[in-house]
Amino acid sequence: MEWVKRNQITxxxxxxxxxxAYVFYGIxxxxxxxxxxxxxxxxxxxVLGALTGVVGERSGVVNIxxxxxxxVxxxxxxxxxxxxGSLVVGVLVGMLAGIVMGAFLALTxxxxxxxxIIAGVVINIVATGLTSFFYRPGKVLSANMPQWNVPILSNIPLIGDVFFQSGPIALFALVSVPVVHFALFRTRWGxxxxxxxxxxxxxxxxxIDVIRMRLVNVTIGGIFAGAAGAYLSMEATGGFERGMTAGRGFLALAILIFGGWRPLRVFAAALFFGFTNALASQLQGVVNIPQxxxxxxxxxxxxxxxxxxxxxxxxPGAVGQPFVKGEGS
Incomplete structure (x- = not known):
C-alpha cells in the first residue's frame, strides 16, 4: 500500500x-x-538495451x-x-560478446x-566495421528458436498471448525488468x-570501491545488450544482416531517458514505442501509408x-563524470 501511495500516477x-487494452480486446x-x-x-x-543503460548510467558511466x-x-x-548447430551456444556467445564489449567500455x-562519449562512438564504429568485414551470406540456423508457453500465465486472455507465449529471450527480458528494479531499489548492491x-x-x-563497482556493473550490464543482439538475429529474424540493429541502440537510449533511469518506467516506454510501430503497421492495411x-x-x-x-x-548526478580516487567529484 505504501508503494501504491508513492506511485499513484504510475x-x-x-x-x-x-x-x-481489454476494451479493445473485447471489440x-x-x-x-x-x-x-x-x-x-x-x-x-x-527493453534489454535500455537495461544495459540503466545499470551503466546508474553507476555513473554513459553508454552510447x-x-x-x-x-556485435x-x-x-x-x-x-x-x-x-546449437541455439544455446549461440545465445550464450551473444551474451558473452555483450559482456566483452561492456568490459571494453568499462576499462577505457x-x-x-x-x-x-568517445568510447561509445568507438564501440559503434568498430562494431559496424567488424561485422561488415567478417559477414558471410548464406549461413542458416539448424533450428528455429522455440516458443515457450508459461503454465497458467499463458492462459490469461490477451496478456498471456502477448507476454507468456514467447521465445526464451523475450521471457528473459520480461523477467529482467522487475529483477533489476528490485535489485536497484531494494538491495545493498542497488x-x-x-x-x-x-x-x-x-x-x-x-x-565503497567506486572504481571496482563501476567496472563490474558496466561489464555485467553488457549481458542485456548481448541478449538483445541474440534476440534480433536468432529469435526475431533467424538471420544476420549488416547493420541489422538499425538504430535500436539509440532508441534504447531515448527510452532510458524517457523512463527516468527506472526499469519499470523504461519497460512502459519501450511498450509505447512498440505499440506506435504496431499501430502504424496495422494502419498500413487500412490507409495508404508508405513503408x-x-x-x-x-x-x-x-x-x-x-x-x-x-x-x-x-x-544520475555524476553520470559521465570520471572518478579518480582522492579527488572531489
Whole structure:
C-alpha cells in the first residue's frame, strides 16, 4: 500500500492502459492480440538495451555504445549458432560478446579515463566495421528458436498471448525488468550502485570501491545488450544482416531517458514505442501509408520524446563524470 501511495500516477496510468487494452480486446480480440504481440516483438530489444543503460548510467558511466554492443552480439550469436548447430551456444556467445564489449567500455572509461562519449562512438564504429568485414551470406540456423508457453500465465486472455507465449529471450527480458528494479531499489548492491552514480566521492569516503563497482556493473550490464543482439538475429529474424540493429541502440537510449533511469518506467516506454510501430503497421492495411513512414516513425517519436522529457527527468548526478580516487567529484 505504501508503494501504491508513492506511485499513484504510475498505478493510475497502468490501470487506464489495461482497461483500454481489454476494451479493445473485447471489440476485436484478433486485431488486439496481433497489435500488442507486434508491440512486444518490437519492444524486446529496446527493453534489454535500455537495461544495459540503466545499470551503466546508474553507476555513473554513459553508454552510447549500446548499438554497437547489440550488433556485435547479434553477429556472434548467429554465426556461432550456425557453426555449432546449437541455439544455446549461440545465445550464450551473444551474451558473452555483450559482456566483452561492456568490459571494453568499462576499462577505457573507468580505468583509462577516456571520454565516455568517445568510447561509445568507438564501440559503434568498430562494431559496424567488424561485422561488415567478417559477414558471410548464406549461413542458416539448424533450428528455429522455440516458443515457450508459461503454465497458467499463458492462459490469461490477451496478456498471456502477448507476454507468456514467447521465445526464451523475450521471457528473459520480461523477467529482467522487475529483477533489476528490485535489485536497484531494494538491495545493498542497488544502494551502492545509485550512490556511486550520484555522489562517488561520498561513496568512496563511506568505504565503497567506486572504481571496482563501476567496472563490474558496466561489464555485467553488457549481458542485456548481448541478449538483445541474440534476440534480433536468432529469435526475431533467424538471420544476420549488416547493420541489422538499425538504430535500436539509440532508441534504447531515448527510452532510458524517457523512463527516468527506472526499469519499470523504461519497460512502459519501450511498450509505447512498440505499440506506435504496431499501430502504424496495422494502419498500413487500412490507409495508404508508405513503408518509409513506418520505418521513420520510431525515430520521429525519439525526437518528440526527448523534447518532452528534457527538463522533466533528472539523470544520475555524476553520470559521465570520471572518478579518480582522492579527488572531489
Amino acid at each position: 498505478v493510475g496510468a497502468t490501470v487506464v492502459v489495461l482497461v483500454a 476485436n480480440s484478433n486485431v488486439a492480440t496481433s497489435m500488442f504481440s507486434g508491440a512486444w516483438f518490437f519492444a524486446v530489444p529496446l 555504445g549500446i548499438e554497437g554492443q547489440m550488433l 552480439a547479434a553477429f556472434a550469436a548467429f554465426f556461432s549458432a550456425s557453426a555449432s 572509461t573507468v580505468k583509462g579515463l577516456m571520454d565516455q 544502494l551502492r550502485t545509485r550512490s556511486i552514480g550520484e555522489y562517488p566521492s561520498a561513496a568512496d569516503t563511506a568505504g 518509409q513512414f513506418i520505418t521513420l516513425l520510431p525515430y520521429l517519436l525519439t525526437l518528440v520524446v526527448l523534447a518532452v522529457a528534457a527538463g522533466r527527468v533528472r539523470a
